[in-house]
Amino acid sequence: MTPENLLKQIQFIKEIDKIKYIQRKTKLFNSDRNENDAEHSWHLAMMAIVLAEHANTSLDLLKVVKMVLIHDIVEIDAGDTFIYDTQKNHSNTEEELAAAKRIFGMLPKEQAEELIAVWKEFEAGETNEAKFARTMDRLEPLLQNTSNNGGTWNEFGVSYDKVYAKKSIMKEGSDTIWSYAEGLINDSVEKGILKKD
Numbered sequence: 765m766t767p768e769n770l771l772k773q774i775q776f777i778k779e780i781d782k783i784k785y786i787q788r789k790t791k792l793f794n795s796d797r798n799e800n801d802a803e804h805s806w807h808l809a810m811m812a813i814v815l816a817e818h819a820n821t822s823l824d825l826l827k828v829v830k831m832v833l834i835h836d837i838v839e840i841d842a843g844d845t846f847i848y849d850t851q852k853n854h855s856n857t858e859e860e861l862a863a864a865k866r867i868f869g870m871l872p873k874e875q876a877e878e879l880i881a882v883w884k885e886f887e888a889g890e891t892n893e894a895k896f897a898r899t900m901d902r903l904e905p906l907l908q909n910t911s912n913n914g915g916t917w918n919e920f921g922v923s924y925d926k927v928y929a930k931k932s933i934m935k936e937g938s939d940t941i942w943s944y945a946e947g948l949i950n951d952s953v954e955k956g957i958l959k960k961d
Contacts (some may be wrong), residue, residue, distance in 0.1 A: 769872045776870040782840045789844075789916045790905045799908070801836045801844065808832035808900045815900070818940040821892045831886040831897040834879055838863035857887055889933070899937030903945060906931060910948050914957030924953055924960040 786801040812828045836844070841863035861884075868879040886894050906927075909915035917927060927949060935942035952958035 772870060772872050773875075776867070779867060779870060780837055780840070783837055786836070786839050786844050788905075789920070790908045791912055791915055793908055793911045795912070801839055804904065805833050805836055807904055808897070811900045811904060812897065815938070815941065816896070818938045819892070819896045819899075820936075820938055823896055824893055827882065827885075827893045828897050828900075830879075830882050831893060832900055834868075834883055835886045835897070835901065837867055838883070840867060860887070889936075892937075895933075896937035899934040899941055902931050902934050903941060906945055906948060910952055910957070914952065917952075917958050922958075924949070924958050927958060 783805070784800055784802040787798045788801060788804055790799050790804075791797060792799050792803070809829045809832050812825065812832055816823060816825050816828070838860040842859045864880050864883050868876045868883070870876070871879065885891055886897055889895060889898050905916070909917050916922065931945055931949060932942070934945050949958065953960055
């Protein structure tokens with residue numbers, strides 16, 4: 765007989781396949797194809813592993829990897845909100861919390877509670893792990909947009925001030941990465957792919 769926990773876990777695994785169909789606004793590096801949430805989460809996990817030495821503090825790297833792998837699973841229900849959306853607040857946490865409870869709630873109780881707690885920690889952005897995870901989450905689309913001659917910045921008329929405001933939280937996770945990112949933002953202005961108001 766199949767253990768009950770295994771059946772719940774398989775059900776969850778099948779459910780999260782839906783993340784592969786959630787299209788983001790950003791496009792793959794040097795491409796005109798939109799990235800999906802699964803690709804984004806995988807890339808952040810790899811970035812966290814590779815870039816962890818640049819964190820401002822020592823980290824529980826496994827927790828960071830968990831954060832970036834699960835942070836967008838809630839978008840299966842809540843949908844992807846573009847970070848520069850002017851109609852809908854990017855931190856639609858009530859809707860996302862309901863999604864987290866439903867989706868992670870498919871798992872056995874202990875696992876569900878752990879993943880909901882990790883997701884909430886990422887959203888709060890207060891721990892060292894959450895700060896670094898959020899640094900990764902802000903860095904990847906910056907790298908994509910600079911590789912695509914402004915990408916979504918140009919497509920949606922996003923200004924330097926908005927980009928700078930959203931990206932500057934990277935310094936909370938890594939001064940080194942923020943310094944690099946700030947340079948990319950300024951270079952993008954010089955190249956004319958990011959407009960100052």
